[in-house]
Amino acid sequence: MQEIIWNRTDLIDETEEVVQHQTKQQKEKLDETEGVKFEEFYENRVKVTKVTVNQEGAKEIGKKEGQYFTLTVPTLNIDDHDGMKQLEKAFVKYIDEIHQNIKLTKKSKILVIGLGNKTITPDAIGPFTIDAMQSRQLEEHNEQFILYAPGVTGQTGFETSDFVLALSEKIQPDLVIAIDALATRGTARLCKTIQITNTGIHPGSGVGNQRAEISKEVLGIPVTAIGVPTVVDATVIIADAVDKVFRSIATKIQEKDKPSGKLSVTSWTSDSNSDLDLNVVRPIFGEWSTWSKAERRQLFEEVLLSGSQRLIVTPKEVDIWMTKYSVLISNGLFNWVEDRLN
Incomplete structure (x- = not known):
């Protein structure tokens, strides 16, 4: 890239x-x-x-x-x-x-x-x-x-x-x-x-x-x-959202067979600062799911800036x-x- x-x-x-x-x-x-x-x-x-x-x-x-x-x-x-x-x-x-x-x-x-x-x-x-x-x-x-x-x-x-x-x-x-x-x-x-x-x-x-x-x-x-x-x-919003999805799914996969995973009674999102093995979502989303957040941002930046507009939110x-x-x-x-x- x-x-x-x-x-x-x-x-x-x-x-x-x-x-x-x-x-x-x-x-x-x-x-x-x-x-x-x-x-x-x-x-x-x-x-x-x-x-x-x-x-x-x-x-x-x-x-x-x-x-x-x-x-x-x-x-x-x-x-x-x-x-x-x-x-x-x-x-x-x-x-x-x-x-x-x-x-x-x-x-x-x-x-x-x-x-x-x-x-x-x-x-x-x-x-x-x-x-x-x-x-x-x-x-x-x-x-x-x-x-x-x-x-x-x-x-x-x-x-x-x-x-x-x-x-x-x-x-x-x-x-x-x-x-x-x-x-x-x-x-x-x-x-x-x-x-x-x-x-x-x-x-x-x-x-x-x-x-x-x-x-x-x-x-x-x-x-x-x-x-x-x-x-x-x-x-940045897109990169943050994608990262949150990957981390949430990865955590749910890792917690699936643990007792703590069966005790949750409310909606739950992963801690973005915690260490997670994103390799567990690789079979679902492919190689790019294991990239760092900076690398994914780089990808979105290239793709979304191929046109003339840049959005500030x-x-x-x-x-x-x-x-x-x-x-x-x-x-x-x-x-x-x-x-x-x-």
Whole structure:
């Protein structure tokens, strides 16, 4: 098969997974390098992934040098108020941790940039958050935040990075926070994750529409990026569904003659993280059923991209998710600054 680069993700730990599973040699090389420090643990229901990348690690995984915090509630759903509260609590904790080396006072100015197109809901998390923060700012008369939603290059005709640079030179903020929608490589991450990084951001990079970056190197000011994955490539959905079918059938075959297999009283799906021998489904589906998920994705990518269209998919409740996340990020930033300065 022709090699296709899977770059439609903005999440650091997904990049890590791709590098680890490409070849055995690359996995061993990554394990031996000191360029990437990878930690993963749970805080209540929130799965926290902390990745620190130095200059050597940046070359290994194709991400910029810096810190990345990925916060996920795997079981989150649209009506899960407890899950959103736990995610907001973790967000405040790690937004503070990533800024430990930045001194803020009551005179400090924080420029918050809401990236994205407000007229396209999956891309509207940035502008929606600016709206939510403006409402709270009017109520509390907060002067720390300077809020700006620049739109997208397709609307203005200018690079968003140029707008942010001009504004930064004018007001001289102590910190820039950029909020944007992200792309993910896994359907389980859609609208269940927040990523925080101090490396800045390339607007549109996850869906192949990369613009000029907004970063400390460009602005001369520390830049923190906050992102929520709202879209996924259609080929990923197909690959995930096929993998789930193979694993479910394989598990049922293996459990068939075990006592535990006769005790199930509800519908059941396999754990995608468990080790299964997919060779048991080979007589049914053939050789390709034993391929790795990455290899099957490669196949779907080649077949489905033979035409001119490429589909990017978002959840049907994305408008509700955007409202919930805009409020979560707004409340989190205000609470963080309040706690930091008091």
